[in-house]
Amino acid sequence: xxxxxxxxxxxxxxxxxxxxxxxxxxxxxxxxxxxxxxxxxxxxxxxxxxxxxxxxxxxxxxxxxxxxxxxxxxxxxxxxxxxxxxxxxxxxxxxxxxxxxxxxxxxxxxxxxxxxxxxxxxxxxxxxxxxxxxxxxxxxxxxxxxxxxxxxxxxxxxxxxxxxxxxxxxxxxxxxxxxxxxxxxxxxxxxxxxxxxxxxxxxxxxxxxxxxxxxxxxxxxxxxxxxxxxxxxxxxxxxxxxxxxxxxxxxxxxx
Amino acid sequence: xxxxxxxxxxxxxxxxxxxxxxxxxxxxxxxxxxxxxxxxxxxxxxxxxxxxxxxxxxxxxxxxxxxxxxxxxxxxxxxxxxxxxxxxxxxxxxxxxxxxxxxxxxxxxxxxxxxxxxxxxxxxxxxxxxxxxxxxxxxxxxxxxxxxxxxxxxxxxxxxxxxxxxxxxxxxxxxxxxxxxxxxxxxxxxxxxxxxxxxx
Numbered sequence: 001x002x003x004x005x006x007x008x009x010x011x012x013x014x015x016x017x018x019x020x021x022x023x024x025x026x027x028x029x030x031x032x033x034x035x036x037x038x039x040x041x042x043x044x045x046x047x048x049x050x051x052x053x054x055x056x057x058x059x060x061x062x063x064x065x066x067x068x069x070x071x072x073x074x075x076x077x078x079x080x081x082x083x084x085x086x087x088x089x090x091x092x093x094x095x096x097x098x099x100x101x102x103x104x105x106x107x108x109x110x111x112x113x114x115x116x117x118x119x120x121x122x123x124x125x126x127x128x129x130x131x132x133x134x135x136x137x138x139x140x141x142x143x144x145x146x147x148x149x150x151x152x153x154x155x156x157x158x159x160x161x162x163x164x165x166x167x168x169x170x171x172x173x174x175x176x177x178x179x180x181x182x183x184x185x186x187x188x189x190x191x192x193x194x195x196x197x198x199x200x201x202x203x204x205x206x207x208x209x210x211x212x213x214x215x216x217x218x219x220x221x222x223x224x225x226x227x228x229x230x231x232x233x234x235x236x237x238x239x240x241x242x243x244x245x246x247x248x249x250x251x252x253x254x255x
Numbered sequence: 256x257x258x259x260x261x262x263x264x265x266x267x268x269x270x271x272x273x274x275x276x277x278x279x280x281x282x283x284x285x286x287x288x289x290x291x292x293x294x295x296x297x298x299x300x301x302x303x304x305x306x307x308x309x310x311x312x313x314x315x316x317x318x319x320x321x322x323x324x325x326x327x328x329x330x331x332x333x334x335x336x337x338x339x340x341x342x343x344x345x346x347x348x349x350x351x352x353x354x355x356x357x358x359x360x361x362x363x364x365x366x367x368x369x370x371x372x373x374x375x376x377x378x379x380x381x382x383x384x385x386x387x388x389x390x391x392x393x394x395x396x397x398x399x400x401x402x403x404x405x406x407x408x409x410x411x412x413x414x415x416x417x418x419x420x421x422x423x424x425x426x427x428x429x430x431x432x433x434x435x436x437x438x439x440x441x442x443x444x445x446x447x448x449x450x451x452x453x454x455x
Contacts, residue, residue: 002417003376003396045376071277076398076439096273098439121307123372123400124271170372201370224370254376254396
């Protein structure tokens, strides 16, 4: 049976892994290679490295650490942040990343999804969506890496999630912004709505705080994977403990 | 030349080879990447990786003379993901004629209500013993990313299930294939690659 995936997300700034709350107040927590091995050894199914400065600052992803991570890592990893062209993606994939994830550049240039999918295959094209509830609708935000530059787009999340699949997204990471960093649980309702619209693998992001949050998002929103950052970085939850717990809840995981 | 290269990776120009090269490096083996049929045919073992569509992959093999070399190659050959699919006679993806080293055809996974691509860690159901499977246990997890697959056949060593049973590992003679990515499948995948380095 296909296992539900547990995916730690490592924020990268200047080639180092950093952590912060609600997209701000970052501090360095370690080297990419060390953190990658640590999470692999703990049982992570996949890793996402998110260059949190690349998109808002208009810089490209610094690739110096990518081939070092690829050399040691025997599980898949995805690189996100600042990928604006086929050339950007080609460099990152050639360095050994298995997937690339695009977010804000897909909003300013939706055809980028088609181009990447046609060139590299949809299996390595992940589209990240930052979704925000305005009281009436879920709306897509862009440039969320920097709170001062963040904008709300004209896209409703329910429309954008369909659009990116039409254009060739092979996987979608839905980051529910109201929940991000609050540790009050994944946005079960929103994720369940989007699951119905999502025919490619869907990864939940934002809000993980305790073991039960993971069981709830798998059982109630039927997502393929759950992404989390701070609960893993601060050792609030160990991946080993999480997988034992999910197994005890009859949720299929790789142990 | 004192000896043949132990293992080479077939560069079709449309596959990401870094992960496979690194996986062999972790086993202490330098895998040389080449797109030159004359160099590749001297290797003791070949790996044919592949991502993207069957039609693009086969076109790249046909245009470069690699298809002819691969069908003539007598030593162990391992196809990974699309590389495995191209070992078959035919793929329904773009109605593509493939290498024909293994009988049968590749078809789309049934979509039903399941997300496509089939992406993530799934279990192996081992059907018979083979040197490629030394040290691999029933229900070991490996990492898949694909939308097409071959049904179980006489050449199937292991199946997996996603909407249907499909061939996860195949072998006919010296042609081996993994539908999953051994280079991304942790210790289990590393063991399969290590076994491949030893098959006669």
